[in-house]
Amino acid sequence: MPERGFRILKCTVCGFQFSDRHHVYPQASGGGRSNVIPLCPNHHRCAHIVYRLVNAGATDEYILRFGEAYFDDAFQTGFLDDFLTDYRLTKAVLQLARRGLSRWLVEAATNRRD
Numbered sequence: 001m002p003e004r005g006f007r008i009l010k011c012t013v014c015g016f017q018f019s020d021r022h023h024v025y026p027q028a029s030g031g032g033r034s035n036v037i038p039l040c041p042n043h044h045r046c047a048h049i050v051y052r053l054v055n056a057g058a059t060d061e062y063i064l065r066f067g068e069a070y071f072d073d074a075f076q077t078g079f080l081d082d083f084l085t086d087y088r089l090t091k092a093v094l095q096l097a098r099r100g101l102s103r104w105l106v107e108a109a110t111n112r113r114d
Contacts, residue, residue, distance in 0.1 A: 012038055021037070023036050063084060064076075
């Protein structure tokens with residue numbers, strides 16, 4: 001009998017029944033807890049390779065060619081395009097939010113009256 005609150009998640013890509021929760025945008029970089037997808041260990045590693053390529057400045061075209069050479073068909077054809085779009089969009093939104101918060105903090109500190 002499983003413990004209360006425990007459930008087995010199937011990989012979004014291949015349906016493998018033992019999966020990790022993968023953060024679309026890493027929490028360490030400002031991502032939230034709610035933006036997660038279940039991925040098996042193999043596809044979780046693929047997702048992190050994509051992060052490294054994006055953060056190194058690789059274009060979507062390069063990443064798609066890389067995927068054709070190194071990722072399995074399920075990840076490449078059924079998941080990679082949407083994953084890239086979601087990651088880049090989430091990253092851009094978080095960067096804008098951080099800039100806005102930074103601007104607000106500076107304005108609040110400079111307008112503060114003692």
